[in-house]
Amino acid sequence: MSLWSLLNTPVWGPGSVLLILVLLLRLSVQVWHKLYLWDLQCCSTDLTGKIAVVTGANSGIGKAVSQELARRGARVILACRSRVRGQRALAEIQAASKSNRLLLGEVDLSSMNSIRSFAQWLLQEYHEIHLLVNNAAVCGALQRAGSARVVNVSSFRQAHGYIDEEHLIGAGRPLTFNQNYDCSKLLLASFTGKLAQRLQGTGVTVNSVDPGVVYTKIMRHFSWPYHFLFWLLSFFFKVGSGGWGRALLLSALYSSSSPVSLQDSKQGAIPVLYLCLAKELDGISGKHFNSSCVITLPPEAARDCHVAQSLWNTSVRLTNLDKVD
Numbered sequence: 001m002s003l004w005s006l007l008n009t010p011v012w013g014p015g016s017v018l019l020i021l022v023l024l025l026r027l028s029v030q031v032w033h034k035l036y037l038w039d040l041q042c043c044s045t046d047l048t049g050k051i052a053v054v055t056g057a058n059s060g061i062g063k064a065v066s067q068e069l070a071r072r073g074a075r076v077i078l079a080c081r082s083r084v085r086g087q088r089a090l091a092e093i094q095a096a097s098k099s100n101r102l103l104l105g106e107v108d109l110s111s112m113n114s115i116r117s118f119a120q121w122l123l124q125e126y127h128e129i130h131l132l133v134n135n136a137a138v139c140g141a142l143q144r145a146g147s148a149r150v151v152n153v154s155s156f157r158q159a160h161g162y163i164d165e166e167h168l169i170g171a172g173r174p175l176t177f178n179q180n181y182d183c184s185k186l187l188l189a190s191f192t193g194k195l196a197q198r199l200q201g202t203g204v205t206v207n208s209v210d211p212g213v214v215y216t217k218i219m220r221h222f223s224w225p226y227h228f229l230f231w232l233l234s235f236f237f238k239v240g241s242g243g244w245g246r247a248l249l250l251s252a253l254y255s256s257s258s259p260v261s262l263q264d265s266k267q268g269a270i271p272v273l274y275l276c277l278a279k280e281l282d283g284i285s286g287k288h289f290n291s292s293c294v295i296t297l298p299p300e301a302a303r304d305c306h307v308a309q310s311l312w313n314t315s316v317r318l319t320n321l322d323k324v325d
């Protein structure tokens with residue numbers, strides 16, 4: 001059979017062409033990852049003797065991050081709001097990491113009382129904390145450690161938020177679910193910069209990172225058509241895409257030009273682990289990293305130092321931190 005007649009067979013329908021395109025896309029994403037992404041396996045950082053706190057550790061990215069930190073010898077405090085879900089995750093992480101240095105801490109980050117009693121318990125138990133991963137949503141033992149890192153898990157969605165201080169007290173322009181998320185991530189970016197500035201010279205660094213788009217339990221908050229689309233895409237593109245593939249796949253979902261990628265929890269944990277482990281980040285503070293572990297500028301609103309100061313003052317007042325030693 002000649003090549004021409006082979007190409008003319010009905011097997012070359014649109015379905016086959018699509019499949020080949022998908023396979024090519026997946027292959028190029030894999031090559032891109034190999035060439036450009038930070039390689040977790042090549043990082044030799046040992047965390048023996050270090051104390052790490054990961055919020056939202058019972059699911060998704062937080063769970064994957066906790067597992068890797070535990071595997072490297074850290075005592076990891078899984079800060080979870082549900083004892084049942086937390087214990088289940090602890091058993092799974094213990095089995096996977098072969099670590100017996102895991103501890104469950106109960107905290108509901110939507111309640112100031114719960115945050116305070118968790119912080120009190122933490123400070124009683126541990127004099128020093130070397131790593132805090134604010135993965136779920138939102139800490140002083142850090143300074144005593146001499147050198148410590150705070151990692152704020154952000155999102156590329158921060159670019160779509162806006163800052164209205166009234167939102168801190170539940171007032172201001174009403175927000176849809178997505179706007180709530182976008183605005184909270186923008187506030188986190190502003191907070192990251194401000195906290196980094198305040199902690200200058202203390203040995204504690206603060207940075208934020210976008211894990212990329214990851215198929216985790218977080219997707220349950222989206223409507224079912226989005227949910228289905230994410231599920232479908234993650235099936236094909238689990239290895240993630242940081243280049244042109246992301247735009248192709250997600251522009252329809254997010255109409256965003258920011259670097260995003262669709263991946264599984266372990267892939268989403270890599271940028272977060274980069275900020276936790278990479279030696280070259282010693283002393284780097286107040287920066288935002290995209291899902292390819294590259295420093296990028298946070299949105300303009302988050303870089304406004306007057307806005308950041310005002311948000312800081314209001315937060316301190318609302319949380320009564322000004323009355324705490």
Ligand SMILES: NC(=O)c1ccc[n+]([C@@H]2O[C@H](COP(=O)([O-])OP(=O)(O)OC[C@H]3O[C@@H](n4cnc5c(N)ncnc54)[C@H](OP(=O)(O)O)[C@@H]3O)[C@@H](O)[C@H]2O)c1
Pocket residue numbers: 055056057058059060061062079080081082085107108109110111134135136137153154155156210211212213214215216217218219
């Ligand atoms: N997945 C993505 O595509 C994506 C993209 C950009 C950024 N991110 C960011 O990555 C981080 C982790 O998300 P994920 O995808 O891993 O989501 P996930 O699987 O839904 O995990 C979220 C975790 O946060 C916990 N959590 C939520 N509210 C809490 C509260 N009030 N108090 C204590 N814990 C609370 C959840 O606990 P329960 O199990 O009890 O609910 C869960 O353990 C988030 O900051 C998210 O914004 C994710």
